Structure formats: structure tokens, C-alpha cells
Amino acid sequence: MNQNFAPENAGTLTKRVLIIGGGFAGLECARRLSNDDRFEVTLIDRTNHHLFQPLLYQVATASLAAPDIARSLRQILMKASNVTVLMDEITDLSPVERRAEGQSGGTYEYDYLFLAAGVQTSFFGRPEWKAHTLGLKTLAEAQSVRRRVLSNLEKAELTNCDEDRRRLMTVAIAGGGPTGVELAGAFTDLVHRSLRDDFRRIDTSKLRVVLLEGSDRLLGSFGKKQSEYALKRLKELGVEIHTGTMVADVTEGCVHLADGSTVEAAAIIWAAGTEANPLTSKLGVPLADQAGRITPEEDLSIRGFPEIFVGGDLACLTDSQDKPVPGVAPAATQMGRHVAKVLKEESRLEKTRFREKKLKLRPRFRYFDKGIMAIVGKNAAVVLSGKWALTGFIAWLAWLFIHILFLVGFRNKLSVLLGWAFAYVRDAPDTRIIVNRPD
Numbered sequence: 357m358n359q360n361f362a363p364e365n366a367g368t369l370t371k372r373v374l375i376i377g378g379g380f381a382g383l384e385c386a387r388r389l390s391n392d393d394r395f396e397v398t399l400i401d402r403t404n405h406h407l408f409q410p411l412l413y414q415v416a417t418a419s420l421a422a423p424d425i426a427r428s429l430r431q432i433l434m435k436a437s438n439v440t441v442l443m444d445e446i447t448d449l450s451p452v453e454r455r456a457e458g459q460s461g462g463t464y465e466y467d468y469l470f471l472a473a474g475v476q477t478s479f480f481g482r483p484e485w486k487a488h489t490l491g492l493k494t495l496a497e498a499q500s501v502r503r504r505v506l507s508n509l510e511k512a513e514l515t516n517c518d519e520d521r522r523r524l525m526t527v528a529i530a531g532g533g534p535t536g537v538e539l540a541g542a543f544t545d546l547v548h549r550s551l552r553d554d555f556r557r558i559d560t561s562k563l564r565v566v567l568l569e570g571s572d573r574l575l576g577s578f579g580k581k582q583s584e585y586a587l588k589r590l591k592e593l594g595v596e597i598h599t600g601t602m603v604a605d606v607t608e609g610c611v612h613l614a615d616g617s618t619v620e621a622a623a624i625i626w627a628a629g630t631e632a633n634p635l636t637s638k639l640g641v642p643l644a645d646q647a648g649r650i651t652p653e654e655d656l657s658i659r660g661f662p663e664i665f666v667g668g669d670l671a672c673l674t675d676s677q678d679k680p681v682p683g684v685a686p687a688a689t690q691m692g693r694h695v696a697k698v699l700k701e702e703s704r705l706e707k708t709r710f711r712e713k714k715l716k717l718r719p720r721f722r723y724f725d726k727g728i729m730a731i732v733g734k735n736a737a738v739v740l741s742g743k744w745a746l747t748g749f750i751a752w753l754a755w756l757f758i759h760i761l762f763l764v765g766f767r768n769k770l771s772v773l774l775g776w777a778f779a780y781v782r783d784a785p786d787t788r789i790i791v792n793r794p795d
């Protein structure tokens with residue numbers, strides 16, 4: 357198939373805006389430009405949904421169902437008459453020709469491009485580790501984690517071999533950042549509470565959850581006291597924690613640590629690093645770091661191409677205090693909003709005597725730090741927001757409130773809220789079905 361996707365009114369005053377990625381940054385930009393007839397917006401994503409990644413770990417640990425944390429992009433933008441949603445994977449960019457190419461064979465021309473394709477799992481230059489590990493960036497990956505862990509418990513129930521059972525009942529998590537900590541806490545909840553009475557031959561509370569962190573503390577982006585709190589809390593929940601130990605190698609069913617020790621596990625989850633979407637390398641501008649991110653100009657456009665903007669996790673920025681802007685949803689949302697603001701302002705200036713100066717007059721992006729948070733098992737979380745450093749139950753309530761607030765779609769909010777309430781009272785999530793054949 358070779359289609360040329362250029363909206364019918366191309367060539368008129370209407371500007372064609374191409375947004376790659378329907379995550380937090382891309383979706384926010386599309387929403388802000390919606391029903392503004394100065395723009396003909398095309399939003400392209402390789403999936404058909406917007407994904408609320410902060411709750412992925414709950415799908416992985418059988419607390420929530422996949423549809424609870426994702427929503428069809430078409431449905432979200434149904435009423436945005438100037439926005440066209442297409443499901444395609446962009447494979448190439450031609451900045452000079454102002455064109456993007458999709459896996460479908462389609463080519464997409466634009467007046468403005470917003471690249472918001474996020475990041476992907478990285479393996480410290482050891483791509484072969486991918487075959488032996490499970491990632492946690494997409495819904496499919498979260499479902500694979502759940503399937504693997506639940507299948508392993510079923511296999512452990514069947515086997516008579518103690519050694520096999522030990523391996524099947526070990527989950528190793530590489531990466532002691534928020535994702536690793538949240539996963540570890542949730543796995544202990546799953547086996548100590550939810551699955552407690554489900555099996556006859558195995559004791560699910562014996563599931564060994566091993567959390568591996570290369571630096572000397574968990575949750576490195578939080579305060580020291582919060583790291584200590586998370587460590588203590590996870591230990592109380594029975595998580596085995598190794599800090600200050602780098603992963604040296606990963607082979608089938610085994611993590612080899614730099615200190616010479618090994619962890620044999622039938623489920624190895626990789627939450628230790630990310631790198632920018634490879635599309636950043638197609639823009640022909642220098643990359644900011646080894647992760648392949650791009651440092652844009654202050655208006656979020658890239659040097660030499662004022663019509664191309666980057667935002668979200670793949671942008672490498674510092675805030676007004678020279679601190680790195682973290683790869684979190686609020687930062688991505690703010691960048692998406694900013695790009696829409698720049699485009700609207702530019703369109704307005706077109707009709708004024710300032711039209712020649714419109715590039716110079718572009719507003720600068722300013723990151724407003726709303727803080728970071730991570731949940732550490734049931735009833736406990738850590739929140740760092742400005743001078744506020746909360747731990748424990750209050751932080752947990754704040755975590756619940758914020759996540760419900762920012763989840764997209766009323767149905768999703770209601771479904772998640774009911775799921776949580778049910779799981780809290782009954783300790784029994786309903787999403788432990790293994791749909792596909794066990795791995």
C-alpha cells in the first residue's frame with residue numbers, strides 16, 4: 357500500500373500538524389488544538405489507544421484489567437472534528453521534505469511535526485538480554501508479565517521437583533526505581549493476600565521476589581529518608597533486596613550479578629533503563645545523551661527546524677533551577693500543551709505586523725514540578741513534592757487520588773475505583789485469568 361496522506365485543504369492557510377505518539381504529550385497537544393479550524397491535525401500511534409503507564413504494574417500483578425488503564429484514541433478525540441487518528445508505526449522521517457513514513461506504506465506530509473513517541477526499554481547495550489527478560493512499557497508487556505507469573509505458579513503446583521518449584525516461584529526485578537519498587541510491593545500483595553487460598557500444593561506466600569538495584573539505594577530520584585522507608589517497608593513485605601550490585605549478565609532463567617552471585621528465576625522483569633524512541637536519530641540533529649534523547653530549543657522546537665517539535669520522555673531538558681526535567685506524565689503533558697500554545701500563538705501572529713518576528717516571539721517552555729510518587733505495597737507510598745516529603749498512609753491516599761484524577765475517561769476512573777475498592781476490602785482481584793496458553 358502506498359498512500360499519500362495529505363489533508364484535502366493542504367495549501368490553504370490551514371496548517372497541517374502531524375503528531376507522532378498518542379501518549380501524554382501527543383494526546384495533550386491534539387486535545388489543545390482540537391476544533392480549532394486553523395489546524396488540520398493528524399495523530400498517529402502504532403497502537404489504537406492512549407495508555408496510562410503509571411498503572412501498568414497493576415495490570416502486570418493482576419490487580420487491574422488491561423482495558424481499565426487504556427482508552428481508544430479515536431474515542432477520546434471523537435468530538436475533535438479537525439483531528440484524524442491513524443494507527444500506523446512511523447518508520448522514517450525526512451525533516452527537509454517535511455514528511456514521515458509509516459509501516460503501512462503511507463507517507464504523511466506536514467507543516468508542523470510534533471515527535472512525542474516516548475521511550476523504550478534499554479538493556480545497557482546488551483540487546484540479547486531482551487530475549488530472557490520481560491519489559492513493562494506496553495499493555496502487551498504487562499499482560500506477558502502477569503501471564504508468566506501466574507503460569508509459573510500453576511507449573512509450580514504441578515511439579516514434584518523442589519528445585520523446579522523454587523525457580524518457578526522466583527520473580528527477579530532488575531531496577532529499583534519507582535516501577536521496580538511498585539512491582540515488588542504489588543507481587544507480595546498478590547501472593548500473600550489475593551492468591552493465599554487458591555492453591556493446594558504450593559504456599560504462594562513463599563514466592564520469592566528479588567529486587568536488584570545497581571546504585572546504593574532504591575528510589576534514587578526521591579529523598580534519602582524515603583528510600584530508606586521504601587527499603588524497610590519492602591523488606592517487611594518479604595522482598596529480597598540487593599542494592600549496589602550491577603547486573604553483569606542475563607541468561608535464560610538466570611541473572612548474573614557483578615559480585616559473582618546469581619539469581620535463578622523463571623520470571624525476570626527488566627525495569628532498569630530506557631532509551632529514546634529510535635525516531636530521534638532520524639531528525640538529523642545531535643543527540644543529547646546515550647539514551648538517544650534530544651535537547652530542544654527553549655520553545656521545544658529543534659535547532660534548524662523551527663517547524664519540528666519534540667516533547668515528553670524523549671526530550672532532555674532542565675528546569676529553571678537546572679535540574680533535569682524527569683520522565684513523568686505531568687512533564688510530558690505540559691510539553692504537549694506548550695507545543696499547542698506555540699502553534700496557536702504563531703497562527704495569531706501571522707495576521708499581525710509581528711508576523712516576521714513570530715519565531716523570536718515564541719513562548720519558552722517552563723516546567724512546573726508537581727512532584728513524584730511511588731506506591732510501596734498496600735497502604736504505603738512515598739510522595740516528594742517541593743518541600744513536602746510524605747511517606748506512609750497519607751502518601752498512599754494522595755497516590756490513589758492523583759492517579760484516579762489523571763486517568764483518562766470517566767468509565768476508566770469508575771472501573772479502577774471500583775476494582776481498587778473491591779480488592780481493598782476483599783483482597784481478591786478478579787483479573788487472574790490466564791488468557792493465552794502459558795509460556
Ligand SMILES: Cc1cc2nc3c(=O)[nH]c(=O)nc-3n(C[C@H](O)[C@H](O)[C@H](O)COP(=O)(O)OP(=O)(O)OC[C@H]3O[C@@H](n4cnc5c(N)ncnc54)[C@H](O)[C@@H]3O)c2cc1C
Binds near residue numbers: 407474475635667
Ligand atoms: C511502568 C511505568 C510506570 C510509570 N509510572 C509513572 C508514575 O507513577 N507517574 C508519572 O508521572 N509517570 C510515570 N511513568 C512515566 C510516564 O508514563 C511517562 O513519562 C509518559 O508516558 C511519557 O509520555 P510521552 O507522551 O512522552 O510518551 P508515551 O506515553 O510513552 O507515549 C508514546 C506513544 O508513542 C507511540 N509510539 C511510539 N513509537 C511510535 C512510532 N514509531 N509510530 C507511532 N507511534 C509510536 C506509543 O505507542 C505511545 O502511545 C511511568 C512509566 C512506566 C513505563
